Amino acid sequence: METKRKKIIRARDIVEKKIVTIDGMATTEEAAALMRAEQCLYLLVEKRHEDDAWGIVGVTDFIKGVLVAGRSPSEVNIYEVMTKPVISVPADMDIRYVARLLHNAGIRRAPVEENGQFIGVISLSALIIENDFF
DSSP, rough: OOOOOOOOBHHHOOOOOOOOOOOSSSSSHHHHHHHHHHTSSSEEEOOOOOOOOOOEEHHHIIIIIIHHHHHOGOOBBBBOOOOOSSEHHHHHBHHHHHHHHHHHTOSSEEEEEEEEEEEEEEEEEHHTTTOOOO
């Protein structure tokens, strides 16, 4: 009797291809406006120079760094609330390992990298929703 092998799903197979970036010097007010316009919950924070690392900022960063702290969104820069360096996922990584990596790192999403370039972002919710785990 032949056993059927389950197809391995890779990060590139379920990546959200839309990437929206912002400069770390932008204010959280500007970032929130960009997120509303682009209908996204996170922004990748651009490198300042070649040897710098990418960052990421999301809605929860705004809540913790601006709302809970009682600060004005027009006075808080992205670099003050972002996570840096960003953890990226290789495009050919099996989604089982992507889920484990995100969970162990305590993050909800990560950019997917292929040939030194980001090709999109993968999230824990996409891992569940797109793959009928439940």
